[in-house]
Amino acid sequence: MNIEELERDLLDKCAGLEGLDDAKEKKSISTVLKHMNKEWNIDLATMHTAEIKALSNSILSQATKILDNELQDLLLQKERIKRELDRKTHLLQSKKHQLFSTLEEVLTENGANETTISKLHSVELHSMDLQNLLVEMMESAIITTLEKGSNIEETIEELAKEITLQTLDEGILSAARIRHIIATILKTAIDVAEATPNSAQPILEGTIKGMRTGLIKALDRFKQKFLFTPDEAKMVLIEDPQSLYSELHHTDTLFIHTIEALAEQSSDEIKTELENVLSDIRYDMEELTLISKETLDILGDKLSNIAKDALAKSSTMLQSKKAQDAKKMGIHAWGVARSALDGAIQGAKDAIDKK
Numbered sequence: 001m002n003i004e005e006l007e008r009d010l011l012d013k014c015a016g017l018e019g020l021d022d023a024k025e026k027k028s029i030s031t032v033l034k035h036m037n038k039e040w041n042i043d044l045a046t047m048h049t050a051e052i053k054a055l056s057n058s059i060l061s062q063a064t065k066i067l068d069n070e071l072q073d074l075l076l077q078k079e080r081i082k083r084e085l086d087r088k089t090h091l092l093q094s095k096k097h098q099l100f101s102t103l104e105e106v107l108t109e110n111g112a113n114e115t116t117i118s119k120l121h122s123v124e125l126h127s128m129d130l131q132n133l134l135v136e137m138m139e140s141a142i143i144t145t146l147e148k149g150s151n152i153e154e155t156i157e158e159l160a161k162e163i164t165l166q167t168l169d170e171g172i173l174s175a176a177r178i179r180h181i182i183a184t185i186l187k188t189a190i191d192v193a194e195a196t197p198n199s200a201q202p203i204l205e206g207t208i209k210g211m212r213t214g215l216i217k218a219l220d221r222f223k224q225k226f227l228f229t230p231d232e233a234k235m236v237l238i239e240d241p242q243s244l245y246s247e248l249h250h251t252d253t254l255f256i257h258t259i260e261a262l263a264e265q266s267s268d269e270i271k272t273e274l275e276n277v278l279s280d281i282r283y284d285m286e287e288l289t290l291i292s293k294e295t296l297d298i299l300g301d302k303l304s305n306i307a308k309d310a311l312a313k314s315s316t317m318l319q320s321k322k323a324q325d326a327k328k329m330g331i332h333a334w335g336v337a338r339s340a341l342d343g344a345i346q347g348a349k350d351a352i353d354k355k
Helices: 005-012 024-042 051-063 065-109 114-127 132-149 152-169 175-195 197-227 231-237 241-264 268-281 286-317 321-339 342-352
Strands: none
Touching: 005 024, 024 051, 024 132, 051 065, 065 114, 065 342, 132 152, 132 197, 152 175, 152 197, 175 197, 175 241, 175 268, 197 241, 197 268, 197 286, 241 268, 286 342
16 A cells, blocks of 8 residues: 555545534544545554554644644744844844943043043943853953963953852842853853864863852852841742752752763863863862852751741732832842942953953
């Protein structure tokens, strides 16, 4: 039997299935089955897999044709919207950069001093989405360090530390956010290392050591912030608290696994360099493990009580002035963390300039 011929025939027989109610649909499928038995001499009780597949494909194809076409249209619209969002986002960022450049030029022409221009740069940096700037910022910092040509590993370590710390500190803490930021920073370093293989070792070692220190400091800052934040505002500081609590037990493993995953995706040369760095630091993670444990102890003392209280009072508290004030406090804390970025980036630039 020619299965392709069978399927073409069944497609024709199933052509009227679209839009039928259940009863009529069942009757039509019964008619198709009788056709298979009569015209193709197929025993319906012992059909082969290929015959069942031809039948089901024909039924599904004809009975869902309109829905499938509508879905395809929606997917095309979604892709067009995504492309347009990406384009508009890029245009928005470009326009912001252009306007700040024009503003800087006009201020300079009107006698603005270096302090004023520095403040303008700070405002410009804070107006951008820091996570979206991660790749550009890290890549620029590494390339500038390579151009300076001295103390490469130490300088990149300092840069990676500050960028990791400030990027983690600017938003709500979550295990997913930690993974994303570490992976983004390291992937950028890998890309530069692949382009400059003679400097791969100091680039990668400096980046990984710096990220580790930045993560330690970010967890310590979060611990202090969580410790001294009123209970009603604590939940504003955490995204998915149970997941965070669970994954903080293994922050060192999370850190190492993120690096290992990127190593597997890299060239053999880069993979070897990353494995060498991991070998050096794998047994030097005590400080990260300790700060994670301390943070867990603080979280553990508070989360269960907060969760129980929130469950009991959620319907009332969500509307209360106290809850709204707590949310404002959390947003303000987030804003305060962002404001530290200016000093971090300036410190990183100073570290480069001193080399």
